[in-house]
Amino acid sequence: MCDNDTQKDVEEYLRRHPEMTRRDFTKLATGAGLAMMFPPMANAQSVTEVDVEIRTPDGVADCYFVYPSTGAHAAVLVWPDILALRPAFRQMGKRLARSGYAVLTVNPFYRDARAPVVGRGASFGQPEVRALVLPMAQNLNAETHFTDARAFTAWLDEQPQVDTNRGIGTTGYCMGGPMVMRTVAAVPERFAAGATFHGGGLATSAPDSPHLLIPETRAQMLHAVAQNDDDSNPDAKNILRDAYAAARISAEIEVYADAMHGWCAIDSQVYHQAQAERAWSRLLNLFGTALA
Secondary structure, three states: OOOHHHHHHHHHHHHHOHHHHOOOHHHHOOHHHHHOOOOOOOOOOOEEEEEEEEEEOOEEEEEEEEEEOOOOEOEEEEEOOOOOOOHHHHHHHHHHHHOOOEEEEEOOOOOOOOOOOOOOOOOOOOHHHHHHHHHHHHOOOHHHHHHHHHHHHHHHHOOOOEOOOOOEEEEEEOOHHHHHHHHHHHOOOOEEEEEEEOOOOOOOOOOOOHHHHHHHOOOEEEEEEEHHHHHHOOOHHHHHHHHHHHHOOOEEEEEEOOOOOOOOOOOOOOOOHHHHHHHHHHHHHHHHHHOO
16 A cells, blocks of 8 residues: 555655656556557447535545446446546546446545645655645545445445446455455445455554455455565565455456556556556456456
8 A cells, every 4th residue: 555665665666666766657648648548449439427426424436437338237436546537537437438337436525625635746756745634544544435335335226327236346456455355344235346455554453444344245356466565574475365265256356566565557557558458358357257
């Protein structure tokens, strides 16, 4: 999960990869610039996108909903990383919708601020950005994850673009990882698949560790682990594997070599296109099977 130690890893990685520091993140932060980060997509569906507001027990969440322009489809709930809902995650949600899913990307910080909560080109590497988003992240906890998950799921199931005969998928990045695991436990009868990308805090010694919820879930899972996260906590992947095996739940857990925490977000300082595309292909494989 994003913290000062993670940022030290990122800075060391960028020193070893100077070509990454030359990317213009301000330009990349525009929708057009970010869309160019993706390879060409075959058989992309036409999509419709809309900003929506969803009432939860704690207020009104501002979210982004994008879906194929015709028909009803399996839904996907997206939990962004610590920089929250912004152009990068809108583009990532739109890409998923073009593959045939009704995608809701949420602003997890709606209790404190509307999206975008950070400016164009912002990165976690900037001290002023960390000072802004870390307190917002600390305002969230296991209970807010559960209540938000139930509210967003109920909203999705009310939309005509969602095929409620099919299971829901959910993805989470960075701090969104624990949110995914609590989401599939909050509404186990609806969630058929979940995926975390460089998710932090998935298996801890805390009494509310997400991995303890695995016996209460049914979703097939994908955990794409950053190399430096694994280096700092190599036991976590084994704890997850043992817990899924005990619960007889299918789970793909892999450490992605040379991929730093944040490598899947297209506006990240350490975005690693080759490994991000491989993780994306595994996500589509999971959804293609579990949400069929």
